[in-house]
Amino acid sequence: MGKDSVKLIANNKKAYHDYFIDDTYEAGISLAGTEVKSLRMGKCSIKEAFVRIENGEVIVYGMHISPYEKGNIFNKDPLRPRKLLLHRHEINRLTGKIKEKGMTIVPLRVYFKGSLVKVEIGLARGKKLYDKRQDIAKKDQKREAQREFKIRNF
Numbered sequence: 001m002g003k004d005s006v007k008l009i010a011n012n013k014k015a016y017h018d019y020f021i022d023d024t025y026e027a028g029i030s031l032a033g034t035e036v037k038s039l040r041m042g043k044c045s046i047k048e049a050f051v052r053i054e055n056g057e058v059i060v061y062g063m064h065i066s067p068y069e070k071g072n073i074f075n076k077d078p079l080r081p082r083k084l085l086l087h088r089h090e091i092n093r094l095t096g097k098i099k100e101k102g103m104t105i106v107p108l109r110v111y112f113k114g115s116l117v118k119v120e121i122g123l124a125r126g127k128k129l130y131d132k133r134q135d136i137a138k139k140d141q142k143r144e145a146q147r148e149f150k151i152r153n154f
Contacts, residue, residue, distance in 0.1 A: 007112040010044040015106045017132065019124035024108065025094070027058065027119050028085035034068040039117055041068075044110055051084065051105035051121055053095050058084040060107055060119065084119060097123055 015021070031039070038044070043066035051060050059081045067078055086094075097103050108120045127135075 005112075005114065008109060009039055009042055009112065009117075010046050010110040012046045012049070012106065012108050014047055015108055015122065015124065017127075017135070019104070019106060019122070019126055020131075021106075021108070021122040021124050022103075023097075023123040025086065025090055025121050025123075026113075027121055029060070029110075029117055029119050030083045030085065031065075031117060035065050036117060037070075038065050038068040039110070039112075046107045046110060049107045051107060053091065053098065053105075056088075056091060058086055058091055058094070058105075058121075060084055060121075063107065063110075084121065094123065102126055 045064040046062075048064075049060055049062040051058060053059075061081050062079060063082060064078050094105060098105060102125050104124050104126070105121050106124050108122045110117065110119050112118070
């Protein structure tokens with residue numbers, strides 16, 4: 001496994017359904033040792049997770065990392081808030097952007113980059129119900145076109 005190899009741990013499909021993603025950032029995350037071992041086994045969920053900026057620190061809430069089976073007393077709370085590691089200028093830019101109406105930060109995916117755990121966060125705008133319906137209709141059209149193409153070329 002090289003330095004640039006990326007191994008996906010968790011993906012947040014719900015975020016793409018509920019939000020328009022304007023910008024993405026790659027952030028490190030501060031974890032305990034047993035949490036990293038649990039992530040290596042793929043035990044992570046970011047479906048209900050969200051990100052806040054408090055006192056100049058970026059913190060992710062609701063990210064569930066299952067306790068490591070062999071971890072006993074060293075296991076941490078699976079839903080504890082975890083600090084994301086970003087450069088100061090990135091934090092300042094995000095702070096300015098989320099002050100705008102309707103902007104929020106959501107975690108999009110968690111992955112290993114080499115031996116480091118990274119979280120991709122996205123600057124997002126909420127979708128209205130009719131936007132979601134349009135997206136579903138487009139997806140259905142695309143799927144139908146793929147099906148027609150397969151039948152025709154079979």
